[in-house]
């Protein structure tokens with residue numbers, strides 16, 4: 001099998017050829033600095049504006065409210081740290097969840113060391129934030145609710161409209177890390193009462209190292225990067241023009257194909273889930289069965305190590321992930337899988353497969369056969385499994 005089957009689109013995606021093509025002239029002939037006054041550079045300024053407009057439209061908002069950053073992590077850092085600073089007089093309490101990306105969790109931990117108080121909400125067994133718990137957590141000093149749109153490991157989609165409503169009713173700002181959701185789900189920041197939203201280019205077939213933070217008009221957030229007057233004085237540094245142009249193109253393509261991709265990915269993904277659950281015993285699906293990102297499947301196979309499974313799948317040309325890319329390499333099981341209540345030993349046997357619209361049913365057949373083979377092999381070498389089977393037979 002010479003071909004690679006890439007099933008790790010939650011970690012990153014390839015840039016589409018149209019995206020690369022749109023970017024290329026901005027490395028060479030259109031190299032001007034958008035801040036320069038001469039006519040030659042105006043083209044670059046226009047290209048940045050065009051990308052901003054495309055993104056704003058995709059969010060159902062005004063052009064000026066989109067600020068480019070160097071990725072999703074920076075956007076998360078900016079939203080949370082700048083809110084904490086700007087609203088310090090009002091209060092020092094932030095509400096988030098236990099299943100956020102580390103860009104949010106570690107930023108909150110950083111603020112805790114600096115006098116802020118953070119509530120990390122539990123989630124239910126499917127990874128959904130409980131709205132009653134959220135309401136109970138609100139204090140007079142709460143300045144920010146930051147809850148991700150959809151989870152990067154288990155795909156669960158949060159009740160964003162309800163969270164937005166609760167935040168608005170209490171006069172609390174609402175930020176959402178939509179890095180996984182933007183480009184996969186329809187989002188309207190006005191309808192959902194979202195005050196700040198983070199997204200990233202490389203998760204939706206755009207380039208790496210470019211993202212944005214949407215900031216609702218009127219919020220008094222200061223610049224995160226101090227220096228020049230770029231991004232309306234809110235994010236200094238000469239614009240990553242090729243990155244911005246590529247991001248804009250990727251968003252345009254993602255929005256044009258949104259429903260078609262959702263349908264295709266959901267069908268292919270459901271086929272994979274159904275076959276795995278039916279054909280591999282002692283296996284569970286993590287995350288909500290239906291309320292999840294269209295491309296996400298996350299399984300736990302009892303009695304095996306997810307890392308071993310990953311390595312053996314890799315030898316068969318299949319790229320997946322155990323936990324998230326940022327957590328793999330460490331021996332701790334994923335904080336998300338622990339938060340949905342999995343015991344350590346089950347969380348350790350997990351596999352995340354995230355599809356794209358290019359994956360086919362034939363590929364899923366191959367993947368299922370390989371998973372069956374490898375899981376059987378690993379279990380046959382597991383003393384735990386041997387004990388379990390002996391007990392079953394008694």
Ligand SMILES: *Cc1c(COP(=O)(O)O)cnc(C)c1O
Pocket residue numbers: 010011070071072073074076101103148151152177178179180200201202203209210211
């Ligand atoms: C990938 C990811 C990020 C980080 O985005 P970068 O552009 O890689 O910095 C943040 N949040 C979530 C949910 C992600 O999946």
